[in-house]
Amino acid sequence: MSSSLKQVQTIISRINQSIIGQEAIVEKIMVALLADGNLLLEGLPGLAKTRAVKSLSKELKVSLSRIQFTPDLLPSDITGTEIYQPDAEQAFTFKQGPIFANLILADEINRAPAKVQAALLEAMEERQTTVSGKTYEMQPLFMVMATQNPVDQEGTYPLPEAQMDRFLMKVIIDYPNPESEKQLLRLVRNEAKGAVQTEEPFEQQLIFNARKEIQAIEVSEAVEQYMVDLVFATRRPEKYSEQLAKWIDFGASPRGTIALDKCARAVAWLRGRQYVTPNDVREVIKEVLRHRMILSYEASAHRVDTDQVIDEILQVVAVI
Structure with missing residues (x-):
């Protein structure tokens, strides 16, 4: 086991002490950071979406910017x-906005109109970002972690498909189990007593x-x-299953x-292996593809969601 892997596992362990009962979610956040991508967190209010992002920033020597998206944001x-x-x-001098940080927490991103989301x-x-014809580079370590609430949709602006596709993963946070909730209390x-000790954060070079x-x-x-084959099944579902053909209107792009x-x-790296197995692919496929497909009206009418469609794809696509 490399020293980098040991240190990353230490970070994951520390975050799990702060985010009780969400071990799988914490690991997915770390996967997105290691894969140099952006992350969309979706869950009901109070499920520690914002806390998860802040906990990560405390374990690394990074700058964190929090942007609260509202309808009047420019x-x-x-x-x-x-x-x-x-x-x-x-x-004229350029004053940098909050986008110029290592970790960007875009809180309730669907509360702002498309023009702001497009920024x-x-x-x-x-x-990079362009302001008044000049281009400014982002930090070498850069990640956008956006949160959105799946309920209370009045006054919200659904994310455009083009922007959804730019998120490496979409992670859904659910309620913790009763035992985890007791530990949370x-x-x-x-x-509140100040009894929780903080550890020295790791360098970005890690x-x-x-x-x-x-x-x-x-x-x-x-x-x-x-x-x-898994991604192709979202584009040509009729070649794999009649049921899939009824459910999927548009499949995932090559970004998927x-x-x-x-x-x-x-x-695979987090598991200490030097090669990828089909199980590694299956472990992340829902987070990678659930926001890259557009389902049909029939799927919506039968309350079939993207996770159920991906389960069906995993059933019909064979490993060679």
């Missing part, structure tokens, strides 16, 4: 703007070292074909295949 509130200073040598697009995909009491090791993870031709490869390699 694009310049995210990217920054040029300010006129008549006494300065340069009359994130260039930064998320190109790792004790944790909150201890935090993540870059881990990413180099993940790049070296081997993917066999059979696993490559398996990933391609690339994301599946990145995340599967990150999972």
